Amino acid sequence: MACFIALVMLLMLMGGCQKSHPQTLGTIEGKPVWDQELFDEIGESRLKRLGKESTYSEFKRRVAPLMVETLRRRVYERSLLVYARRAGTVVPEALVDAAVERQRNLSRKDVHAQKANGEIYVIDDSRLGFAKDRKTIHKRLLADEYERSQLERVAAVWRDEVVAYYDANPQEFNLRYVVRVRVIMVPDLREATAVDMALDRGYAFDKVAKHFSRYRKEQGGLSDPYISKKPVEEYEGLSSEKLNRAVRELTVGGHSRRIDLDRGHAWVKLERYERKVTRPLAEVYRAIEKKIYDQKYLKAKKKLKGRLLHDSKSTPIEEMAMKATIRAAKQYGKFGVEWPEWNKGGWNFSLDRFTRRMRQGK
Numbered sequence: 087m088a089c090f091i092a093l094v095m096l097l098m099l100m101g102g103c104q105k106s107h108p109q110t111l112g113t114i115e116g117k118p119v120w121d122q123e124l125f126d127e128i129g130e131s132r133l134k135r136l137g138k139e140s141t142y143s144e145f146k147r148r149v150a151p152l153m154v155e156t157l158r159r160r161v162y163e164r165s166l167l168v169y170a171r172r173a174g175t176v177v178p179e180a181l182v183d184a185a186v187e188r189q190r191n192l193s194r195k196d197v198h199a200q201k202a203n204g205e206i207y208v209i210d211d212s213r214l215g216f217a218k219d220r221k222t223i224h225k226r227l228l229a230d231e232y233e234r235s236q237l238e239r240v241a242a243v244w245r246d247e248v249v250a251y252y253d254a255n256p257q258e259f260n261l262r263y264v265v266r267v268r269v270i271m272v273p274d275l276r277e278a279t280a281v282d283m284a285l286d287r288g289y290a291f292d293k294v295a296k297h298f299s300r301y302r303k304e305q306g307g308l309s310d311p312y313i314s315k316k317p318v319e320e321y322e323g324l325s326s327e328k329l330n331r332a333v334r335e336l337t338v339g340g341h342s343r344r345i346d347l348d349r350g351h352a353w354v355k356l357e358r359y360e361r362k363v364t365r366p367l368a369e370v371y372r373a374i375e376k377k378i379y380d381q382k383y384l385k386a387k388k389k390l391k392g393r394l395l396h397d398s399k400s401t402p403i404e405e406m407a408m409k410a411t412i413r414a415a416k417q418y419g420k421f422g423v424e425w426p427e428w429n430k431g432g433w434n435f436s437l438d439r440f441t442r443r444m445r446q447g448k
Contacts, residue, residue, distance in 0.1 A: 111409050112401025114164045119157070119406060121413050128152050137418035145415050153407035158395065161403060163229055165394040170232030177227045185227060186220050236390060241383040248374045252367050257315070259365040265312045265321055266358040267333055268292060271301040271350060278351035282344060291341050291355045308357065318359050329354050
């Protein structure tokens with residue numbers, strides 16, 4: 087009885103998803119690409135889950151982009167390694183030893199922590215299953231060193247770039263606008279007429295304000311400095327919106343005509359307007375330099391990646407991804423079918439159509 091139960095269990099296990107013999111999908115710089123390596127890198131458990139819960143059209147839509155992205159990364163890394171060897175790039179043995187030891191001891195959580203701290207030679211956690219031996223790690227470091235040597239030259243930051251960024255983005259460095267106005271405010275029409283006559287005759291605004299104004303008479307109608315992140319065109323320093331609107335329309339040294347209020351009459355003069363930066367360039371120079379460097383580095387990396395992918399002597403990525411997706415469907419899907427049968431289910435899996443849809447992000 088026990089033997090019968092064991093036999094049944096064995097047959098049930100054999101009926102599930104099984105690994106087929108690895109097959110090549112194509113070549114990257116003369117080296118074969120095996121389908122099973124691709125499946126392992128993406129994650130067999132992930133492919134099994136997708137195969138179990140998806141129809142074949144859904145499986146294709148969800149898995150094909152993973153295949154394309156994984157292959158693009160492989161082509162790029164392999165091309166980096168080829169160029170690194172041509173250029174004679176060298177990685178110190180001590181550095182390889184340290185990376186091997188660290189890689190053996192790091193958990194996935196440790197990898198994320200190291201990456202967050204800017205550790206240079208920690209291999210991406212998505213590659214953990216493929217970087218256990220010294221030879222593989224040495225190749226990774228060699229490719230990384232060549233990539234860094236190419237990008238650092240392009241990403242170098244000059245002082246002129248830092249100064250230009252500082253001047254163009256003042257809002258990032260605690261920019262403040264300082265606005266100061268002088269106000270003449272009188273309670274009745276008789277005094278308002280006298281003020282108009284004095285100003286029309288050319289008397290200085292501050293002298294007229296000191297003589298007539300009921301607003302801050304001791305200061306000659308001069309307001310406290312209004313400091314804000316908003317420029318004078320958005321001034322809101324006075325209690326009356328009519329007065330604020332008049333200030334917004336003035337240039338420095340100019341004053342308004344008479345403004346009739348609910349309780350009296352007023353005139354405003356834009357006495358002072360300046361920009362004030364509370365964090366000088368010297369204080370933020372390094373932060374700006376790093377920001378510009380990171381932007382240039384990423385842009386240069388994207389350009390380098392595009393060039394290497396274009397120049398790589400490899401089987402077209404879309405062709406390999408198409409084969410890998412079909413083989414994954416057969417190996418992990420509950421709907422496993424052979425190549426000629428894909429079109430029967432409404433999935434026109436031609437290479438041209440596949441390539442076009444991948445480039446469109448579909």
